[in-house]
Amino acid sequence: MSIVEDYVARIEETCGEERDFVVMFKYDKKDEAITKILEKATIKKSISRIIFELTFRNISFRLYGTGKAIFRNLKDNDELKKILCDLLL
Amino acid sequence: MLDPYKIREDFPILKRKINNHPLIYFDSAATSQKPRQVIEAIKEFYEKHNANVHRAVHTLSQEASELYENAHEEVAKFINANGMEEIIFVRGTTEAINLVAYAWGLRNLKREDEVLVTLMEHHSNIVPWENLSKINGFQVKYAEVKDDGTLNYEAFENAISDKTKIVCLPHVSNVTGVINDVKRVVKMAHECGSLVLVDGAQSVPHLPVDVKDLDIDFLAFSGHKMLGPTGIGVLYGKRRVLEEMEPFHGGGEMIREVTFDTITRRCSISWNDLPWKFEAGTPNTCGGVGLMAAVKYLKDVGMENVKAHEETLTGYVMHLVQECKKVRIHGPKDASVKCGIIPFGVDGLGSHDVALFLDGYGIMIRSGFHCAQPLHEKFKLKSSARVSFYVYNTREEIHRFVDVLKETERF
Ligand SMILES: Cc1ncc(COP(=O)(O)O)c(C=O)c1O
Numbered sequence: 001m002s003i004v005e006d007y008v009a010r011i012e013e014t015c016g017e018e019r020d021f022v023v024m025f026k027y028d029k030k031d032e033a034i035t036k037i038l039e040k041a042t043i044k045k046s047i048s049r050i051i052f053e054l055t056f057r058n059i060s061f062r063l064y065g066t067g068k069a070i071f072r073n074l075k076d077n078d079e080l081k082k083i084l085c086d087l088l089l
Numbered sequence: 090m091l092d093p094y095k096i097r098e099d100f101p102i103l104k105r106k107i108n109n110h111p112l113i114y115f116d117s118a119a120t121s122q123k124p125r126q127v128i129e130a131i132k133e134f135y136e137k138h139n140a141n142v143h144r145a146v147h148t149l150s151q152e153a154s155e156l157y158e159n160a161h162e163e164v165a166k167f168i169n170a171n172g173m174e175e176i177i178f179v180r181g182t183t184e185a186i187n188l189v190a191y192a193w194g195l196r197n198l199k200r201e202d203e204v205l206v207t208l209m210e211h212h213s214n215i216v217p218w219e220n221l222s223k224i225n226g227f228q229v230k231y232a233e234v235k236d237d238g239t240l241n242y243e244a245f246e247n248a249i250s251d252k253t254k255i256v257c258l259p260h261v262s263n264v265t266g267v268i269n270d271v272k273r274v275v276k277m278a279h280e281c282g283s284l285v286l287v288d289g290a291q292s293v294p295h296l297p298v299d300v301k302d303l304d305i306d307f308l309a310f311s312g313h314k315m316l317g318p319t320g321i322g323v324l325y326g327k328r329r330v331l332e333e334m335e336p337f338h339g340g341g342e343m344i345r346e347v348t349f350d351t352i353t354r355r356c357s358i359s360w361n362d363l364p365w366k367f368e369a370g371t372p373n374t375c376g377g378v379g380l381m382a383a384v385k386y387l388k389d390v391g392m393e394n395v396k397a398h399e400e401t402l403t404g405y406v407m408h409l410v411q412e413c414k415k416v417r418i419h420g421p422k423d424a425s426v427k428c429g430i431i432p433f434g435v436d437g438l439g440s441h442d443v444a445l446f447l448d449g450y451g452i453m454i455r456s457g458f459h460c461a462q463p464l465h466e467k468f469k470l471k472s473s474a475r476v477s478f479y480v481y482n483t484r485e486e487i488h489r490f491v492d493v494l495k496e497t498e499r500f
């Protein structure tokens with residue numbers, strides 16, 4: 001999981017019924033992270049390079065050009081870290 | 090009238106760019122930005138006057154004590170209290186409400202009593218009472234909110250009885266911005282012999298508040314939401330009520346004497362005068378000085394002008410968002426019944442998505458429950474996005490915000 005630590009600055013579990021996870025990539029690594037994620041995940045929709053709706057192994061999530069991503073309907077932090085690990089490897 | 094462009098020159102942070110766009114700060118209900126005058130007051134305090142207050146006879150301590158006392162006096166004048174005896178400095182609204190719950194409620198609320206709060210409460214006016222009810226056994230009752238987000242005053246009247254010992258309500262909802270008719274509630278409560286605690290976190294920064302005119306017993310508010318620093322807030326209490334209360338925290342500063350009886354081997358303790366009886370330990374002196382600067386700033390701007398400015402901006406949003414097909418405004422749309430807080434949703438996007446999208450354009454807004462889950466449940470909302478305005482926001486910023494919102498509709 002150290003690859004996650006290399007790229008991710010913070011993970012926030014948001015309030016609201018949806019219990020989303022917001023992942024914030026490190027500022028100096030965000031472009032690299034976005035490139036890697038876009039190579040692995042399938043783009044469903046996007047607006048310019050601001051927001052992408054993506055799927056990866058039946059999990060849909062949104063990625064933002066500012067270096068943030070939002071994942072929902074995940075079991076817990078561990079599941080999130082596993083997905084991030086596979087996306088960033 | 091207030092000139093936001095002139096005001097903006099006092100706020101260094103507003104010159105920042107975020108994600109390559111000029112910063113648009115629409116999250117003042119969470120915390121406000123700070124003017125140069127407040128930043129300078131804090132800097133000057135540490136550079137020239139820092140010492141512990143009320144402890145020493147030396148010159149610096151005297152200067153610090155005077156500044157700290159002046160800060161209490163300034164705040165008292167700002168809300169038209171009788172004087173600094175009625176102004177207790179705390180960390181913020183949350184601590185102020187907890188102070189009332191534990192200093193007054195713990196000793197006065199019995200099993201057969203009731204505490205009446207509303208469904209539009211911030212969690213900080215729910216949790217202390219629910220926690221205390223587990224100790225004292227009283228009931229916490231929740232007054233209904235109408236579908237339009239306003240208080241249901243008829244239901245409120247029916248819920249108040251001789252059993253009600255304290256009524257708690259927000260002056261302004263932090264979710265919808267609705268301004269409650271506090272005077273009407275105070276009349277109902279006082280007729281039943283109940284005290285009234287008003288959460289002023291969203292009113293004191295945004296509209297003129299006069300505690301004598303409202304005739305409230307307690308008012309809680311936070312410095313950081315009214316241009317002041319974090320870590321300083323206020324509990325106003327009517328002098329008569331505060332005098333009857335025992336202290337919340339114990340320690341230095343709040344005592345007059347601690348004498349040791351060599352026979353019983355116990356200490357006997359007498360309390361200091363108001364407000365110090367409730368301010369145990371070394372206080373946040375610098376926070377008080379920063380808050381005084383903030384209060385002076387707001388006084389210069391004029392609270393009527395602050396309110397009018399926010400009403401104009403709110404009305405402007407209401408007008409412009411009509412062009413957005415997928416944007417839903419929650420709560421009342423009439424700007425005259427509310428402060429500058431607007432909760433909304435965008436069809437097909439979660440509130441956090443909306444906030445992250447706007448962040449990409451340098452626009453800072455809040456998303457989630459805003460610490461008011463019961464009200465979201467009442468509105469059957471999973472969460473909401475929220476914009477909130479202050480003295481430094483402009484019509485151009487609102488134009489930009491609505492343009493970016495329209496972009497989300499392409500998604
Ligand atoms: C209405 C209301 N009450 C209480 C609070 C809590 O304030 P603080 O966190 O400063 O104690 C807030 C903060 O958002 C609020 O909006």
